[in-house]
Amino acid sequence: MGLLEPDRYFSRLSHIDLERDxxxxxxxxxxxxxxNTIxxxxxxxxxxxxxxxxARAREAGVGVCLVSNNWHASVHQLAGELDLPIVAKALKPLPHGLLLGMRKLGGDRASTVMVGDQLLTDVLAAHLAGMRAYMLQPLVEQDLPHTLLLRNLERMMLGSRQPEPAPPACRQNLDAHPQEGLR
Structure with missing residues (x-):
């Protein structure tokens, strides 16, 4: 698999099945x-x-660490709100921030996956670190000017590849528990 090719491609985080995927x-x-990922x-x-x-990842024993190139107080506040460890100013696509996050979770390369919305930062960093990369479509089209330019390049690189369809169980679970996960 190429450095800029995601191992899996999903439209949203909630479409990653904790057990199967x-x-x-x-x-x-x-x-x-x-x-634009979460x-x-x-x-x-x-x-x-x-x-x-x-919330379901936590219940299932799946460790989650936020890894962001952002360094502002807002990412640290979000990590506190979600009660998750964070690596800020990760400098993706350099792999150092991902390796630090992996160590915070007590994982290794084989048991760790990077989930993000950009080929040229998240996917590349994961593959340079020797781990798998799951790519998500960005939550919204609005983004930083330089990121919007990179999105055009990403679209060309992805070609006709489309996100995997959402499993029916994901849609059913959200419909059955509409208040779960709200703060």
Whole structure:
């Protein structure tokens, strides 16, 4: 697999099935990007389905560490709100921040996956660190100017590749527990 090719491609975090897509593949440590992966750039909110997924990951014994190139106080506040460890100013695509996050979770390369919305930071950093990379579509189209330029390049690199369809169980679980994961 190429350095810039995600191992899996999903439309949302909640479409990653904890058992089938993580545990069954030996993955119990998740490094999770923040901006436009779990925090919408337009509203600066974590969507309900992402909060629910994080709560279920915790219940399932899947460790999660936030890994962001951002260094502002807001990412540390979010980590505190979600009660998650964080590596800020990670300098992705350099692998150092991911390796630090992996160590915070007590994982190794084989048991860790990076989940993020960008090929040129998240996916590349994961593969340079020797771990798997799951890519998500960005939560919203709004982004930083330089990121919008990179998105055009990413679209060309992804070609016709589309995110995997959401498993029916994901949709059913969210419909059955609409208040779960809310703060």
């Amino acid at each position: 993580l545990r069954a593949r030996g993955l119990d440590c998740v490094l999770l990007d923040i901006d 925090l919408a750039r337009d509203t600066h909110e974590v969507p309900r389905d992402a909060r629910l997924w994080l």
